[in-house]
Amino acid sequence: MMRKYARVSATIADLLRKRSLQFPRLLSSSPILDHPSSSSSASSSMSSSSTHPVSLGTINEKVLKCEYAVRGEIVTLAQRLQEELLAKPGSHPFDEILYCNIGNPQSLGQQPITFFREVLALCDHPAILDRSETQGLFSTDAIKRAWEILDQIPGRATGAYSHSQGIKGLRDTIAAGIEARDGYPADPNDIFLTDGASPAVHIMMQLLLRSEGDGILCPIPQYPLYSASIALNGGTLVPYYLDESAGWGLEISELKKQLEAAKSKGINVRALVVINPGNPTGQVLAEDNQRQIVEFCKQEGLVLLADEVYQENIYVPDKKFHSFKKISRSMGYGNEDITLISFQSVSKGYYGECGKRGGYMEVTGFSPEIREQIYKVASVNLCSNISGQILASLVMSPPKVGDESFESYSAEKDGILSSLARRAKVLEDALNNLEGVECNKTEGAMYLFPRIYLPVKAVKAAEAANTSPDTFYCRRLLNATGIVVVPGSGFGQVPGTWHFRCTILPQEDKVPDIVSRLTEFHKQFMEEFRD
Template identity: 85%
Template sequence: MASDKSTPPLTVDSLNPKVLKCEYAVRGEIVSLAQKLQQDLQANPGSHPFEEILYCNIGNPQSLGQQPITFFREVLALCDHPTILDKSETQGLFSADSIERAWQILDQIPGRATGAYSHSQGIKGLRDTIAAGIEARDGFPADPNDIFLTDGASPAVHMMMQLLIRSESDGIFCPIPQYPLYSASIALHGGTLVPYYLDEATGWGLEVSELKKQLETARQKGITVRALVVINPGNPTGQVLAEENQRAIVEFCKKEGLVLLADEVYQENIYVPEKQFHSFKKVARSMGYGDKDIPLVSFQSVSKGYYGECGKRGGYMEVTGFSPEVREQIYKVASVNLCSNISGQILASLVMCPPKVGDESYESYFAEKDGILQSLARRAKTLEDALNSLEGVTCNKAEGAMYLFPQIKLPKKAIQEAEKAKKAPDAYYASRLLNATGIVVVPGSGFGQVPGTWHFRCTILPQEEKIPAIVTRLTDFHKKFMDEFRD
């Protein structure tokens, strides 16, 4: 018998090295510091020069006071406890169309069993509704059998990475800057992130010439590039791609045999009249590419948009252009986790099929939705202007999504000070900002940036009445910081 010395106790060094390599800045060191400061403030009010922590690190609207859309929550509550649907009091508490919708949804669930595991792709009737919503959005057919409902978009992204990555010789094309779910997922699955740089000077433009150059470089290194991730509207960059640009990207993927992974979770978050959201599937179909011509996955989530239902963990991916054999493998991986949560599934169907003109809830629904989106647009503009007014800071417009990603030209002395503190210069700036103002932003290094440039990501999500104070605090902090370090 081997002795008990033969297996050493579990240490970090004996964990899966892919896990060690993975990083996720959005919930990284800066957030731990923020949580510590928040505990300080609770224990000793007045212990810091601010009264509350403002979490601008993450696209989590309701944590900052955004209210849920009433209709969606009415339907969810009724589906959670359907025995009240028949009661007279219910009509006083819920809108008529939410009651009707809840009945419709219950009828779509086999045996009305809202507590049962569903089909591993999600409840068929809800997928029908989602497919109809996609069709209405795009003007091209959508097939409910192409929909895989998931607990938010993140597990869907992991699933695709798991399928595509065989070894570190497999590469996944990602924008830089990127949302760190991608770098984290690629690291966890042992692949290689192949970067393509968005051009900050042209409003985070995505140039096919850059894609070609980087693909060539990767191939010379022996990397098989398997897929291209596009985030549109951009995260953390906020740009909305022009349709012409999207066509070029589709053509590039088609030519190079790449799977197009389209992160379209911000499809409802567009703030400028000159831009519109076009799904990559719509663009591909309008170019004449049918279901068999190009493998394309579109990710959607209930966490973003005007609904911002992050805690519900609902989302889906629409999977087109794969062979039946590959589809079967995707289904198998989905089935190992049985199914995504039913409330999230229901909510995904609701956001793709909200109240319509004439429905009892329509007016209040539209007012809530429009109020949120208009306010987000104003907040984006105010914060963008404020950032651009700071010494050494330039900030592209947030055309969409929920973020600004300003560049800060840091003085040499600040960079030296960061080195002394053993921090990246942008991380140093972010931690100074947090300690001085309570505002939590994520250093650009967590997303990737052109070497030698420094950025941070700041959400546009604090409630509107707080924005002036944030602008003041940020402006004061920045001025003092520059006064301290100016070359």
Template identity: 60%
Template structure:
């Protein structure tokens, strides 16, 4: 036969777009942490700490945040409906959990949670989500615009699939970035058009900068299709002002850009003078309706509620013609349906127990405990980072991350260079090796060139955070002394 064999699957022959993407929150630092964890288990004496504190990922429950009882009661009843018919259930479940589970099961044609659902999710649950959005925003939302999804991530991938035709299609996306965006844009064959957030202005979004980037991209021949806005910000933690959001809405409307509003941290707001406003609410308040602007809003149960591994989320798509929605439906149908536990949880998040429901008080108390604990931990860590020599730390307004900037001695930068890594990676690995604290190097988020950051979640267990801060302080001091010292030595040698 004269034809060449197809190459078998090797690192050289896989899709090159896969090779260039990076997803730092689950990248090298986590693999190294897992290796250390293994060593702790096998030879604890060889490691100077007893456990890894995973501050790499917004993954609250893994670090000890308790789940909301109401969520879990409803979930276990829906998974095992036989429980509801048993007398014992009355001792184990709150009446309103039982009522809610019954209502959910009755809304499913087969009265059970096993089968595929509509690929957008169970209709009644989509209605619950739409009603929740209506109540939140004061502007109507309809079940027809709601797609339940396996977390926000699958919604992002779905929209990139819809929007991107070729590498000549660009998506405006913030820097520092949440790296899923660049990865998803690249994997789907498009071009990321980055715009910079301004660190000196509390990581603010400046519309003239976005405009500059848009025009530059257009000059280069790109068709820019959408603008990603993450509010509250990841990894930057800022909460946009309404005025700023209005500018963005005006800009996207004028320029014909879809707004991809990543609003997964909408419940995670700590600054007292800040409040969450959805982009849809802002647009409707400006009297822009479906005909003026296409808006896609994402939310999930992963961050505010910590049910990350459940993969529950929704996407609200407004200002999209029916024939486009049909195409979105078709792409959604390729994965058959979002998982049912995730669907149920997102409906509970958008329709929590109300005053008068038996679970109302306990639910509210548990939720408030989580929120105030987030606040407390954010403040503790913000103070800790700000107090470190050569470190400036953004004030955390929302989301789950601090993104402190490090000013390291030039000898540390040279040492990193000597090891062939960037200074943030060098610092993060040293920190992990010395303390067990796993943070993500800022280069994983495309920090501005010449700057050094790390991203650290605010999620360590309250009971462990003081000890963690002490370890962080001791490490940082030793690190700075080591490289200041070596700098001194080098300076001495030069003299």
């Protein structure tokens, strides 16, 4: 199914030119994120007079420009429908809202890893560690690990602000975990623990972006955290297009072309964002491709911002996760050769602990004085939350063979990952069975990003409704089925193409129902708008 469109996508660049898309617009801070409805509502409210001292006309324009579709208008509609269902059961043609808009596994019933939660609970209330009842309630290695962690915290004070980079002992554990993963040394002083990966991304954008003249190369489609953070920090998003026809592959020639084009417009490109495994594409980069990317950053003097939060989420036997740090070290490149930031989070993987807001960035290749600046910015918020810090150390150092929890831990982990792989396949097949839909393989991460070929009549109906065609489709899908997905325009897409992002996270017993509701809706939609 994918192959038949290959000839089109091979010439995305030509396509763009033919559509006479103006480059400056592409370079503007959120160029490919079309939200006609929200922007028009903004301008209309701006005219409403108010006695309030603050109005849309007087707030920071960067805030206005920022968009974050993952929690955008479709989700707001979903929340309203949920309230209506609660207030009046039967008021909609579905019983529940299925949030497939966001990588939030536990909201859809995924259970936390027991060992991790045992350790967190014990660190939250260390007073019970010495009690005999605790032996019966918690596993031995969880108790042991809690003691080890408490001993790493000055005064065993889990309620104290830590070092602004995070507790040193936990950073030691994380560095050891990175070393074990990569086979190359990691320095605990390079680790900055953060409340999830998002604040880490903001810190880097804040550091690098001085004005609209500074650009960040971002994949299109991208995770909208990047476009939002670039907009909030007043920089310019320089898009590079992933090749949908080649399984969302990243072509170095495209990077080069977009970098040159940006330079010729006077944009100072500072960094390259790579999301691997890909969000929303689900693509996992090949090792050789990663080497080319490292070489490109080195040659061009770009900071490499590597979003590696899905490093544990790989579902195909022929792909493996390699960190960009490992790749660059294997090429003989050290701190002096390449500036590389790797982002990791406790929210993804098999753990999916989104609510804990844990994560870290490993910062390598900056001079000491820039490191000091990063530390200073981190210190303004004092530190990230300690439970999140502890959890970040746990995911980088889970139970090992011989530990009491190892078997149950492994069973939980494998159960989640193999189920995710099955769900990805079922949903991918279901989507590919729909008329006018083609969906690439989810090799990794947590998403499907199908392309939908919408009938002209649907595109016109969207225009009449003052919304983008993909938003129009997603809104109709939600109203008919309760399934919440995110329009492709929130992530960016080749103009004139339409997609949506759907997670693979609903529990397996719900998947058949989702497939049938989606299939039925799509058929009716295509019937209604058939040209």
